[in-house]
Amino acid sequence: MIHNFNAGPSILPKQVFAQAAEAIQNYNNTGLSILEIGHRTSLFEDVMNEARSLVKELMLLDDQHEVLFLHGGASTQFMQVPMNLLNEKDTAAFADTGIWSTKAIKEARLFGNVDIVCSSKEANYSFIPKDFAVPNDAKYFHITTNNTIYGTQWQKIPSVSIPFIADMSSDILSRSIDFNAFDLIYAGAQKNIGCAGVNLVVVKNNILGKVKRTIPTIMDYRNHIKEGSMLNTPPVFAIYVSMLTLRWLKEIGGVAEVEKLNNAKAKMLYNEIDSNPLFRGTVATEDRSKMNVCFTAIDKEVESNFLEFSTKNGIVGIKGHRSSGGFRASLYNALPLESVQILVEIMSSFASKAG
Amino acid sequence: MIHNFNAGPSILPKQVFAQAAEAIQNYNNTGLSILEIGHRTSLFEDVMNEARSLVKELMLLDDQHEVLFLHGGASTQFMQVPMNLLNEKDTAAFADTGIWSTKAIKEARLFGNVDIVCSSKEANYSFIPKDFAVPNDAKYFHITTNNTIYGTQWQKIPSVSIPFIADMSSDILSRSIDFNAFDLIYAGAQKNIGCAGVNLVVVKNNILGKVKRTIPTIMDYRNHIKEGSMLNTPPVFAIYVSMLTLRWLKEIGGVAEVEKLNNAKAKMLYNEIDSNPLFRGTVATEDRSKMNVCFTAIDKEVESNFLEFSTKNGIVGIKGHRSSGGFRASLYNALPLESVQILVEIMSSFASKAG
Numbered sequence: 001m002i003h004n005f006n007a008g009p010s011i012l013p014k015q016v017f018a019q020a021a022e023a024i025q026n027y028n029n030t031g032l033s034i035l036e037i038g039h040r041t042s043l044f045e046d047v048m049n050e051a052r053s054l055v056k057e058l059m060l061l062d063d064q065h066e067v068l069f070l071h072g073g074a075s076t077q078f079m080q081v082p083m084n085l086l087n088e089k090d091t092a093a094f095a096d097t098g099i100w101s102t103k104a105i106k107e108a109r110l111f112g113n114v115d116i117v118c119s120s121k122e123a124n125y126s127f128i129p130k131d132f133a134v135p136n137d138a139k140y141f142h143i144t145t146n147n148t149i150y151g152t153q154w155q156k157i158p159s160v161s162i163p164f165i166a167d168m169s170s171d172i173l174s175r176s177i178d179f180n181a182f183d184l185i186y187a188g189a190q191k192n193i194g195c196a197g198v199n200l201v202v203v204k205n206n207i208l209g210k211v212k213r214t215i216p217t218i219m220d221y222r223n224h225i226k227e228g229s230m231l232n233t234p235p236v237f238a239i240y241v242s243m244l245t246l247r248w249l250k251e252i253g254g255v256a257e258v259e260k261l262n263n264a265k266a267k268m269l270y271n272e273i274d275s276n277p278l279f280r281g282t283v284a285t286e287d288r289s290k291m292n293v294c295f296t297a298i299d300k301e302v303e304s305n306f307l308e309f310s311t312k313n314g315i316v317g318i319k320g321h322r323s324s325g326g327f328r329a330s331l332y333n334a335l336p337l338e339s340v341q342i343l344v345e346i347m348s349s350f351a352s353k354a355g
Numbered sequence: 356m357i358h359n360f361n362a363g364p365s366i367l368p369k370q371v372f373a374q375a376a377e378a379i380q381n382y383n384n385t386g387l388s389i390l391e392i393g394h395r396t397s398l399f400e401d402v403m404n405e406a407r408s409l410v411k412e413l414m415l416l417d418d419q420h421e422v423l424f425l426h427g428g429a430s431t432q433f434m435q436v437p438m439n440l441l442n443e444k445d446t447a448a449f450a451d452t453g454i455w456s457t458k459a460i461k462e463a464r465l466f467g468n469v470d471i472v473c474s475s476k477e478a479n480y481s482f483i484p485k486d487f488a489v490p491n492d493a494k495y496f497h498i499t500t501n502n503t504i505y506g507t508q509w510q511k512i513p514s515v516s517i518p519f520i521a522d523m524s525s526d527i528l529s530r531s532i533d534f535n536a537f538d539l540i541y542a543g544a545q546k547n548i549g550c551a552g553v554n555l556v557v558v559k560n561n562i563l564g565k566v567k568r569t570i571p572t573i574m575d576y577r578n579h580i581k582e583g584s585m586l587n588t589p590p591v592f593a594i595y596v597s598m599l600t601l602r603w604l605k606e607i608g609g610v611a612e613v614e615k616l617n618n619a620k621a622k623m624l625y626n627e628i629d630s631n632p633l634f635r636g637t638v639a640t641e642d643r644s645k646m647n648v649c650f651t652a653i654d655k656e657v658e659s660n661f662l663e664f665s666t667k668n669g670i671v672g673i674k675g676h677r678s679s680g681g682f683r684a685s686l687y688n689a690l691p692l693e694s695v696q697i698l699v700e701i702m703s704s705f706a707s708k709a710g
Binding site for chain 1: 357359361362363364365366367372373375376377379380385386387388390391392393394395426427428429430431433434438458461462465543545550551552553569571572573574586587588589590591592593596671672677
C-alpha cells in the first residue's frame with residue numbers, strides 16, 4: 001500500500017483514476033476515447049459546463065464571478081494578471097511570503113510598479129506577516145494563500161478595499177473562506193482540482209478592460225469569458241479530470257466537509273511532530289499550513305534514516321523541496337486520514353527504535 | 356465499429372489508449388497513477404526525455420534544434436513567436452492561406468509590422484499561392500503547412516533565405532520533409548502528436564535573444580530550453596500521451612512509413628470523390644491536403660442525407676468546419692486504411708441507392 005504525500009502533481013481520489021481510465025478506453029459508452037472527441041461537440045461541452053458549474057457551486061460564487069479553465073499553470077498567471085490589470089504607471093501591492101510570491105512579483109514588475117507591503121523573507125518565510133497596510137491607491141493587492149514550499153498558510157484572510165487577488169494553487173477548495181471577497185483567484189489544477197495541465201481562473205468581470213496596453217488575444221481574460229472558456233482547443237483531458245474531482249468533492253459534502261477532514265489530518269500530524277523527540281516543525285505555529293506540513297529531523301543522519309525507513313513503509317513524496325530541505329508531507333483533499341495515521345505510526349515507531 | 360475522422364482532437368492509436376488507461380491506474384507498476392507522480396521525479400523525467408528524443412529522431416533534427424513541450428496550443432504560439440522574434444520596427448512576412456494564418460498575422464501585428472507576401476483569401480483559400488517573393492529584409496517568413504479548415508497543404512515547401520517558421524499543427528510527422536530547413540516549428544499536439552493540452556515547439560537556438568523587449572519569464576523560449584522543458588509544472592499526462600504516440604510512430608517505421616499509409620488513404624478518398632457523381636472536391640487538385648480531405652455534395656439535400664447515412668454506418672467527424680460547410684474527413688496518422696475503405700464504400704453505395 002502506497003501513501004502519496006506528493007506536493008503536486010499529487011494524489012487524487014481513487015474513483016477519479018478509475019473513471020478517467022475508463023473514459024480513455026470508452027467515454028460514456030460512445031465507443032470513443034475522451035482523448036479523441038472533438039472539443040466542440042456536446043460530449044465535451046457538457047464536461048466543460050459541468051466543471052465550471054461545480055466550481056461556482058463549491059466555492060459559493062456570486063454571479064459577478066466568471067470561471068475559466070485555461071492552458072498553463074500559475075506561472076502563466078504571474079504575467080497574465082498584471083498584463084490584464086496593471087498599467088505601466090500603476091502600482092500593484094504584494095505580500096511576499098515565499099518563492100511563488102517572488103515569482104509573481106518579478107513578472108508584475110515587467111508591466112508596472114510593485115509595492116511589497118510585507119515580507120517574511122528575512123525569516124526564511126517561516127511566518128505570515130500580520131501588521132501591514134495596503135495603500136488604497138494601489139491597483140490591486142496580491143497574496144499567495146498557501147506557501148507550498150515553506151508550509152505556511154494565511155489562516156486569517158485580510159480584508160482590503162482595493163481589488164484582491166490570490167494565488168490559491170495549493171489550498172483552493174480545501175477550506176471554507178469567502179471566495180467572493182476576491183476579484184481574481186488563480187490556481188494550477190494539480191493539487192486539489194485535478195491533474196497538471198490546466199489552470200483555474202475565477203475573475204470578476206468589472207475589473208477587466210481597464211488597462212491601456214493591447215493584450216494578445218489568448219492572454220485577454222475577456223476573450224475567454226466571451227467564448228465560454230473555449231477560445232481555442234482546451235486541455236480536454238485535464239478539464240475532464242477536474243470535473244471528476246469536483247464531482248467527488250461535491251459527493252463527499254463539499255468544501256465544509258473536506259475542511260473537517262483536512263483539519264483532522266493536519267492536527268494528527270502536527271501533534272506527532274510536536275511530541276516526537278526526533279522532529280521539529282519549521283514555521284510559526286499559528287501560521288502552519290493544513291496542506292503542506294514542513295518539518296525537519298534533529299540532525300542529518302536522522303533525516304536520511306527516516307527517509308529510508310518511511311520509504312520502505314510505503315510513504316511517497318515527503319522529501320522537502322530542494323530549496324528548503326527536510327520533510328514536507330502534503331495533505332491535499334484526496335489524501336485519506338488513514339495515510340496520515342500510517343505516517344504518524346511510522347514516525348512514532350522510528351523514534352521508539354532510535355530511542 | 357466507429358471510424359473517427361475528427362479534425363482534432365482526433366483519433367490516436369488504440370495501443371496508446373490502452374497504455375494511457377493502464378498508466379492512470381498503475382504507472383509502470385509503481386502502484387501510483389501517472390496523474391499523481393511528481394514532475395521532478397525520475398519517473399516523469401524519463402517520459403519527458405524520451406518524448407523529446409523521439410521528436411529529434413523522428414524528425415531527423417540536427418543538434419542546433421531544441422525540442423520543447425509547452426503549455427497551450429498554436430493559439431499561444433501566434434503571439435509567443437513574434438514576442439520572441441519581432442522588434443517593433445521589424446517586419447515579419449506571412450503567407451495567408453486561411454483562418455489560422457490570419458490569426459497568426461493578427462497577433463504578429465501587436466508586436467511589429469506584417470507583410471502578407473501572398474494570399475488565397477479572394478478564392479476562399481482554395482489553393483496554395485505559388486508565385487511570390489519573400490523580402491530578404493523581413494525578420495522571418497511564416498507559413499501554415501496544412502490548412503485544416505480548407506483542406507489545402509503546401510506540397511512543395513518553399514526555400515527562403517531568412518528565418519523560416521511554420522505552424523505544422525495539422526500535418527507534422529505525417530510526411531518526410533526537411534524539418535531542419537525551418538528555424539521554428541510549432542504544433543498543437545491534438546492531431547498527429549498526442550492529445551489536446553500540449554504544444555510542440557522546435558526552435559533553433561541562434562534565432563533567439565535578439566529582440567529588445569523584455570519577455571515575461573514563461574514566454575521566453577530560452578528559459579524553457581535552459582530548464583529542459585521543465586521551467587514550470589508541465590502538462591504531465593499530455594506529454595506522456597505524446598511519448599506513447601511517438602513510440603508507436605517509431606514502431607510502425609517512422610515518418611517515411613506513415614507517409615506511405617497517408618498517401619494511400621488520401622488517394623483512395625480523392626479517387627472516390629472524383630468518380631462519385633454526388634460529391635465534389637473543393638480545392639485545387641495540386642494543393643489537396645493528405646490530412647484533411649474537404650468535399651461538398653451536389654446539393655443541400657444530398658449533403659444532409661449523406662451525413663445521416665454515414666453516421667448510421669459508424670462514420671464520425673466528417674461534418675465540415677462551421678465556417679466552410681460541406682464535409683471534411685481527416686486522415687491523421689492513426690487513422691487506419693480500413694476506415695477510409697469503409698467511408699469510400701459508404702459513399703459509393705449511397706450514390707448507387709440515390710442513382
